[in-house]
Amino acid sequence: MTPTIEPVTGTLGAEVRGVDLNAPLPTALGEALRAALAAHHVLFFRGQHLEIARQKQVTELFGPLLTLPYVVPMADEPQVIRVLKKAEERGGGVFGGNWHSDFSFLETPPVGSVLSAVTVPPYGGDTVWANMVAAYEALPAELKAAVEGRGAIHTGKPYGAAHAPPPDQRSGASIRMTRGDPEADRERVKPAVLTHPESGRRALFVNPTYTTRLEGLSEAASEPILAALYAHCIRPEFCCRYRWQAGDLVVWDNRTTMHYAVNDYDGFDRLLYRTAFAARPA
Numbered sequence: 001m002t003p004t005i006e007p008v009t010g011t012l013g014a015e016v017r018g019v020d021l022n023a024p025l026p027t028a029l030g031e032a033l034r035a036a037l038a039a040h041h042v043l044f045f046r047g048q049h050l051e052i053a054r055q056k057q058v059t060e061l062f063g064p065l066l067t068l069p070y071v072v073p074m075a076d077e078p079q080v081i082r083v084l085k086k087a088e089e090r091g092g093g094v095f096g097g098n099w100h101s102d103f104s105f106l107e108t109p110p111v112g113s114v115l116s117a118v119t120v121p122p123y124g125g126d127t128v129w130a131n132m133v134a135a136y137e138a139l140p141a142e143l144k145a146a147v148e149g150r151g152a153i154h155t156g157k158p159y160g161a162a163h164a165p166p167p168d169q170r171s172g173a174s175i176r177m178t179r180g181d182p183e184a185d186r187e188r189v190k191p192a193v194l195t196h197p198e199s200g201r202r203a204l205f206v207n208p209t210y211t212t213r214l215e216g217l218s219e220a221a222s223e224p225i226l227a228a229l230y231a232h233c234i235r236p237e238f239c240c241r242y243r244w245q246a247g248d249l250v251v252w253d254n255r256t257t258m259h260y261a262v263n264d265y266d267g268f269d270r271l272l273y274r275t276a277f278a279a280r281p282a
């Protein structure tokens, strides 16, 4: 089973063809997929229809499975989150509905995540990823100078009290989260530009959901710089928008991308299962 890797944009994302993820998963396949992920940042597998147990095994091709805090997982599957919005949940926010890199505020954020689509709306509900390597490489000089060698402060804004989003922007009743946790308000400093350990490439590592300011600057002084960075990162040249079909599986590198769940499907159910992985042991 030799996968064919077809890039879907000039900078980000590739469709993996010729692979049945329900068939045995040889070591060489894991190696090929990890190399493809390091090269393309997001991998799309159409029509896989994986059971949850199989999704967990596929996730482990990329790294050890993680149990994440703050979002209540499935009752019998602590490492799996049901990303669900029901048809009747109208007019509110949605899980992941702003640009973010998953749980970037944690001491050790997941290095990657996996989504498997079970139910998708007849239209809408796409996910968009931005390539933070390409964005970094194309940064105007003054913005590069503003982040080079600098830290950025991250907190768990949606889960804490200090920066909690207004109720009408929170995701609906189908996803339960811990809110108002003082531990989520704790500030962690991360490099604003990280070096990917496998590819050696440099990526911007700031996002509007969890980054509050740049190290050494107030929130007010950071705001215009961060706003300019985000406007640059989400230019269409650095992005890839994915139209889901039931059965699709997508894997992304959380260190080199941000992503955004498009909330344009009120009146329809959408359900995906989500797993996350840590770095593989050296």
Ligand code: SIN
Binding pocket: 083, 095, 096, 097, 125, 126, 127, 259, 260, 261, 262, 272, 274
């Ligand atoms: C997420 O941020 O993981 C959710 C993405 C999506 O539902 O499209």
